[in-house]
Amino acid sequence: MSDQPVGSGPIHITLQTGPRLTRPVPPEVTEALLSAQITATAGERGGFQMAFDLTKQGVLSRRLLPEGFFDPKTRVILSVSVKGTAWVLLDGLVVRQEVGASNQPGHSTLTVTGEDLTLLMDLEERTDRYPNLRPSGRVARILAKYADYGIEARVFQEQIEQPPREQLRVDYQSGTDLSYVNDLARANGYTFYLEPGPRPGHSTAVWGPEARIGQRQHALNVNMDVNSTVDQLTFAYDGTAREEPQARVQDPATRDSRLLPQPDIGPLRPPLGRRATPALKRRTLSGTAKKESAQAQAELLARAAMSADAVSGSGSLDVNRHGYILRPRELVGVRGAGVTYDGDYFVKSVTHTIRPGSYQQNFTLSREGLIARSGTVRP
Numbered sequence: 313m314s315d316q317p318v319g320s321g322p323i324h325i326t327l328q329t330g331p332r333l334t335r336p337v338p339p340e341v342t343e344a345l346l347s348a349q350i351t352a353t354a355g356e357r358g359g360f361q362m363a364f365d366l367t368k369q370g371v372l373s374r375r376l377l378p379e380g381f382f383d384p385k386t387r388v389i390l391s392v393s394v395k396g397t398a399w400v401l402l403d404g405l406v407v408r409q410e411v412g413a414s415n416q417p418g419h420s421t422l423t424v425t426g427e428d429l430t431l432l433m434d435l436e437e438r439t440d441r442y443p444n445l446r447p448s449g450r451v452a453r454i455l456a457k458y459a460d461y462g463i464e465a466r467v468f469q470e471q472i473e474q475p476p477r478e479q480l481r482v483d484y485q486s487g488t489d490l491s492y493v494n495d496l497a498r499a500n501g502y503t504f505y506l507e508p509g510p511r512p513g514h515s516t517a518v519w520g521p522e523a524r525i526g527q528r529q530h531a532l533n534v535n536m537d538v539n540s541t542v543d544q545l546t547f548a549y550d551g552t553a554r555e556e557p558q559a560r561v562q563d564p565a566t567r568d569s570r571l572l573p574q575p576d577i578g579p580l581r582p583p584l585g586r587r588a589t590p591a592l593k594r595r596t597l598s599g600t601a602k603k604e605s606a607q608a609q610a611e612l613l614a615r616a617a618m619s620a621d622a623v624s625g626s627g628s629l630d631v632n633r634h635g636y637i638l639r640p641r642e643l644v645g646v647r648g649a650g651v652t653y654d655g656d657y658f659v660k661s662v663t664h665t666i667r668p669g670s671y672q673q674n675f676t677l678s679r680e681g682l683i684a685r686s687g688t689v690r691p
Contacts, residue, residue, distance in 0.1 A: 328389040340371040352640040353661035355503040358428035366420040400509030404428040433490035440485040444476040447496045462513045468520030472610040501614030528690040531645040541634040545627035547653045553622040556591035557615040559600040575613040585681025589622040625677035645689025655684025
């Protein structure tokens with residue numbers, strides 16, 4: 313992934329479309345693009361919306377739309393280049409188109425809405441069985457079916473091993489591939505998402521823990537006069553967000569049940585704040601007594617980890633002013649917000665809004681505690 317500063321425009325957009333393999337759109341289509349909005353969120357499907365100028369004599373209204381150029385399930389890839397920095401922002405499928413016809417010249421628009429390629433995994437319900445396959449093996453087998461779209465699987469093994477034992481149980485899938493893969497991710501405290509790029513037509517399907525270790529992105533500066541790179545940042549500490557889950561397992565021979573000890577979420581959520589927030593809620597997981605101990609432990613760990621982020625932040629920035637494209641699902645440092653809220657955060661979501669000559673990003677951040685663990689962040 314490029315980490316070069318974008319400097320100061322101009323912004324170039326490259327659009328490609330096609331049924332599966334794509335090719336660049338005619339120049340008239342790119343010129344007719346009024347705006348593009350792309351959202352990427354950790355653990356959720358990405359989406360996009362593009363608006364085009366639909367002039368009566370334009371190539372879109374005369375030829376391309378009647379030929380099915382933006383029909384549902386058409387693949388769309390959008391890449392952006394700002395002064396030499398290139399990044400694939402979107403690789404998805406059209407699900408809807410809307411035409412707004414106007415009596416005023418130049419006010420007719422075409423709006424195309426879509427979702428990222430994980431939509432492919434949510435179109436058909438299946439019934440399948442997975443004897444002698446642990447959760448990560450099942451996910452890898454499912455993702456291999458989508459390699460024709462240039463999707464490469466990156467699957468992590470579970471934190472708590474659940475070795476398959478066919479003589480005791482066989483795991484079944486009933487529903488879409490996406491719902492099954494997401495269920496397995498939630499049961500293990502993992503997340504599943506599709507990362508487009510780094511080249512058009514290629515993407516990576518990630519099933520694993522959130523990336524909360526490694527190199528930080530360039531810091532978001534706020535309230536630092538001329539050094540500020542962020543227009544605004546708002547933080548919140550929700551005392552009811554964090555839970556202390558409890559789970560019981562039962563010995564099938566003696567029928568005795570026991571309470572599982574509280575798990576260490578550190579391997580899934582390495583702490584980003586120095587002062588951890590307490591869990592005000594206590595919840596008992598249902599259905600764990602009949603499960604094997606490893607499965608119950610995995611669910612307990614997952615619930616504790618997924619509710620840990622009590623501190624959140626939201627804001628917006630101008631990419632040209634910030635100098636870099638803020639990437640979702642990675643770490644970033646914050647400066648200028650004060651002792652309590654400065655420090656490293658996980659970038660939970662980013663919404664890119666691109667218009668001619670303008671590139672804005674709205675973002676949300678999260679972490680599990682207050683006060684930075686280090687006195688410095690990456691500038």
